[in-house]
Amino acid sequence: MNQETKSGQIFDLPTLRRLYTFVRPYQKQFYLLIAIILLNAVLAPLTPLLIKYTIDTPIANGDYSQLTVMLVVMLVVTVLQGIAQFWNTYMSGWLGQYIIRDIRVQLYEKIIGLRLKFFDNTPIGRLVTRTISDVETLSNVFSDGMAAIAGDILQLVLIIAVMFYTDWKLSIISLSMIPLMLFCTYIFKEKIKDSFNEVRAAVSNLNAFVQEHITGMGIVQIFSSEDIEYKKFREINKVHRNANIRSILYYSVYYPVADVIAAAGTGLVVWYGSKQILGAEITFGTVTAFVMFINLFFRPIRQLADRFNTLQMGIVSTDRILKLLDSDEYTANEGTFAPDSIKGNVEFKNVWFAYNDEEYVLRDINFNVKEGETIAFVGATGAGKSSIINLLTRFYDINKGNIYVDGVEVHDYELNALRKHIGVVLQDVFLFSDTIENNIRLGDQSITHEKIVEAAKLVGVHDFIERLPGGYTYNVMERGATLSVGQRQLISFVRAMVHEPKIIVLDEATSSVDSETEELIQHAIENLMHGRTAIVIAHRLSTIQEADKIIVVDKGRIVEEGNHEQLLEKEGAYANLYRMQYKEVHKIGTL
Template structure:
């Protein structure tokens, strides 16, 4: 329990540090809370004075004067409350605005392995739901709790000033209220934690199902997936209902304790009036004091849980930010141009540091030449191009570009000189032009059109409504596979890479589009180093070198003709198999 409290204090201090750039707003909010305490809780005291000094004294001028003072305090309290709520909300929103950007920038730097292991729905929850919960620490947590606590002390101060006897009577039921509040706080805290965990699971499930809806419908799995969702939804609803149940119990209990306090107040207050130990003004004002005393105590439980949930969310966000699963950019070499010579020396790699998918890979690719990677699924072809881009760190060996270890290049400069055309083309929600340039202002329309014409894609884009301004829906669902491949190819070309990587770029398009791209490939690889992966071996016959991979090892190496001369060679068997299938 003590460790948990220490953890909460550590997390709270981290959250408060986020407000450092907005120190002025933070100090203003605290100052307003301090002034609000007496100003918003002086009304019962003023009413008591009006009763004793004005009404019972039949002093009309005194009554008008006190009514004016009362009205001024009401207006002042309302204005200060407005300013406090507004600026505490501005503070919270300013903090989470910066935090969202910080979280997003951090996530974009993480290793691909992190995304392989982490559900997207969980990251969405961290970036949106949990960050929003941190806003509540400012708007409904620390600052408002401080205002409520100061308000409680202000009320007790006015009560003692008015009548210490009635104050003691009112405070007699306060321990019961504090006990009920504490029990409620503990129960609801557990429920809220369950609610946040369940909503995180629901986000992950929905994201996965919506992304894979085609597969779900293709195999008529709607019923099974709906049953899974019902189970998740049932647990989420149960967690919410448990929290609601505690609220349903707590508020009537609070009303009961308040009624007991009021009954004691009326009973002992009446006696005080009869024996002249309590004034009529105090008797009138104390029911209002009682309400002002119990209301913040009651609300503190709810606000403490809001604070607690905000701290739980903040802890999860900070753990994400403290995750150093990103590629270390300790290189200092900056380049504006590469020759493009690539060399692998004894490279071994495992995604999990245990099961190696590449074993002692050695090859050398001269600048301006073309390398083709061939092998069955899982042989390590895509892994080679992933580690070349430094998406993952290798365990053994070294990768050189132009004789320099890729770790010595600044990561931005390294990736700027490489371009990839992936088999599974990912397109963003936006125009064709935006998907080609990726919002890089250095790439103008003329460059895009020129690149499109080089590969014969320009006529395809011209036929689209609004041409290059055609709006693409999420993941390019309103385009054909061939059109998506063409956009991906033009995207690679406009960045004018020194090393061009084609990851099975022609394996999912029709023969007409493939012939256009194949022509462009053959024309463009003369000017740059190229690495090509393709299942259809007919597309790589003109490669300068072909590597045949099997179980993460290079089993054959040579040109197309050289490898065909190997009677029992794996490449020859693959080629003959494809040739026979094409004949059929």
Template sequence: MEKRVFDFSLLKRVFSFAAPYRRYFYLSMFLTVLLALISPVRPFLIQLSVDKYITNQWAQMLLIVTIIQIGLLLVETAMRFLFSFITNWLGQSVIKDLRLAVYRKVVKLNLAFFDRTPIGTLTTRTINDIEAINDIFSEGIISIVADVLMIFAILGVMFYEDWRLTLISLSPFPVLILATYWFKESVNKSFHRVRNAVAALNAFVQEHLTGILIVQAFSAEHREFGKFRNINKDHRKANIDAIFAYSIFFPVVEIILAISLGLMVWWGSNKVLNYEVTQGVMIAFIMYLNMLFRPLRILADKFNTLQMGMVASERVFKVLDSEESLPDNGTHSAKDMKGAIDFEHVWFAYKEERYVLKDITFHAKPGQTIALVGHTGSGKTTIISILNRLYDIQKGRICIDGIPLQDYKLDELRSRVGVVLQDVFLFAGSVYENITLRNPAISREQVEHAAKLIGMHEFILQLPGGYDFPVMERGSTLSLGQRQLISFIRALLYNPAILILDEATSSVDTESEMLIQHAIEKLIAGRTAIVIAHRLSTISKADQIIVLDKGEIKELGTHEELLKQEGYYHKLYTMQFASSQALPN
């Protein structure tokens, strides 16, 4: 583990999120000072009672002092409750704001970031790491300041009462300092390993639950379980190492306290017999030592908690500081978009110079349908990804209505480019919520009208609850065709100027094909459409067919034109479509 110096600039940044709640922060610090000042008062009053009021049999003053002590105890208890509540409330308020900031950042990161970052890792950053930042407030810096102030207040009173007795009592402290340092370093290393193991566990579980179909289909349960067992074993070992350090440190502290009390009694009793130290001072010192060791027991643990919160905050701020969001500096509105598309010598690579699109050039007029054809990996899906500006290109230019994509406001651009993907993703919620994506501006009447145009209205009404039928995660309660049709309604409802169909009919059964084709006709009517499909009826009606191979355009033209050329498309047609009667030869 890399040795790191405590980063006060990072701590300052964490506390900047507490700025809206500065009154509560100042109140907690004020309570910290008050508690430090109040702490030595009760032992001092007991010393006073023993040395003065009991010795002189002043019963009335003894009663008054006892009442004062009870009052002080109640006040101190109330202040400690208030201090604990405020610091925890402050921490929860900060992490609420911080979690919102992180989530707002994450959803705006470009897809390249997600391509190389496990979702489970981002989940850890958004939930576990941010939760650890709460400890900076509830058990970290404020609590440490409170304990340190109380220690200094108690030491100050002890030295004032009898500096020699104080030095004798504190003589075992060098051993305590060494034990505390060892404990801090050991637990710190263990907690780092625990954090890394938690991130690995989250990433592994999320990935394998998402891909459980593949795991079970290939009988990989035992192999994957073995991997999970190893990650879980690392997590267990890291925690046990921390537990081992706790198991040694706290008994050592108790032993040192016992030695301090023993030395104090041994030296102090001789002084009492010689009338150099009063009995009240001895009783008070026993209380002082217990009060002194109480925060010392957990001070090192609190430093580790603070350090873990700082490590977590560093990870969280790396996400917040990520510059991988697509720049959204466009000022042009997309509300009146017509749908003319121009690709001008476009080059694109997901990584460095490994171009997956090479010198792509084509033009689509408003209302035209463009079909993309090619083998897997030819660049079809990449073209629609950069058209929707999910990624920015490295060379060339893409224009819609003669305006470069970067000049459009990003949210308006995407609202005018509708997407129907091959793998339809539905969220846990109702059919209505999945269609509208919880957009309050869309009424139920609009949803029903769109469903009727697609031909899905009657089917939805037959579901238990109709439009309120609960869709489970990823749409598991619906068939593939039904999920696809719901995505069609969603696209139609947003009334895009450009429609992207990414193999939108490849997962649909034959029985649903007529309904799907009707839905597609409704969707593309009057819109520019980019279609990736294996359905011959869709391809044959396209105004242009672009044949791609290894990121390059091999041929471009209508279905009939490309067949006459007897080139690349004719070869694909012969291989894939010759047995179908859906197209004229």
């Protein structure tokens, strides 16, 4: 069954026990809520009993002084009920909001610690549903679920006990409509559960579709697919609308039916009670109290179906959230080695890697880079060059072999400590919707404004930034949309430089820019690589001719290695690549 449409068991004890672990930090508030629920349940049958006594004694006897006392007592009870109801609503909501805050923080902390393979296999919209919709559903478990159900059931038990204590015959008459009410409630519960499952699946599909297509809006528009995608969205939205309308229909039918059944119960009480009054077998106050008891009794029954569905959905949401929190399949194993500094020696030894099962994209990779050296990888698209970078930074973990940094296996490093010493500049630069300075600093408050300006001057981008409105406080908008590709690339160089990594990785860093920007970037690269171990991936062979070692990768294997001159002399794969690029450059130059 699809995880988005699965129904939960209301009394899923393992899930409820896990859910209680989130309540523990707020035990005082939780037990206070239980006490308030008990008080509410005890107060509920008091008003009918007080009215019965008032009608049968002060009013029947014409005792106005006692009547005044009873009115004051009823006023006090009503005020107490109002106060108890306020604290019940407030405390259940308060508890729910604090708990979902904690869960959402844990969930986000878990998500940002997962390896990239998890995000390769999981739609982003589904993760949005987990952290927003599912957690919000879970809050209803506390505000309108467990506590409310417990209070309703306790109130029903007390009312039944008081009713039978008062008059057992009238109680049986009053409760004669209960089987029919329970049957209708069960049918409603099952129907509304199915419609809620459909709504939940539709919401997840909407989130995934909207997120994906807004992110890829450039592709949609450049291929003139607006109408096609609009029609797809209309269909998904139609499913969402129909599911919600079905749930509205069930509510529209159930509540009037429940009211009719409750009214029928009241009518039976009045009919039978009137006969008993005329026969002087019971008092008018007793019949009046039972009419009130019926209203008190049927109201929570009407709500129970809704509350059980709320709890059921909350259990499903909790189950999905816990599965994500408990998942260790995509969690990077944390080592403990966390040096303050490293030299920058890198070694790959018999490394095999596959993104999926046994479909290896890297096969028996062996190379080493010494401190301060520059190594470059070249090869056709899909040869496996970028995968090497992903393994060094532990975005993915290898299937076989070993990777060492300064002679220490990368799995033995504390993950953040390892990545702190590796600066990565990717071809597709991601900038957040924030200021340039914050995109460079990335939350590290130890990086001063002066340090950022100094790095920007070294990269050669300071004057460009100063010309922007607000300078370093200029907001680049989502993904850096207000900047050119080259400008985003240069900012990524500044970002890498201010974090002072000992190993610098450049992945196709100049493949998407014009020649003028490339010249500026080449100058930035020279400054960035100075005194650091550098691993460069490039299509343009002109940018890596000065590298200490060049490695040619083809179909996941190393086929050649050496410096520029050595590889040209071999007349192999590198020489062929070089001649092909030279011809392309020469051809473009003659146009």
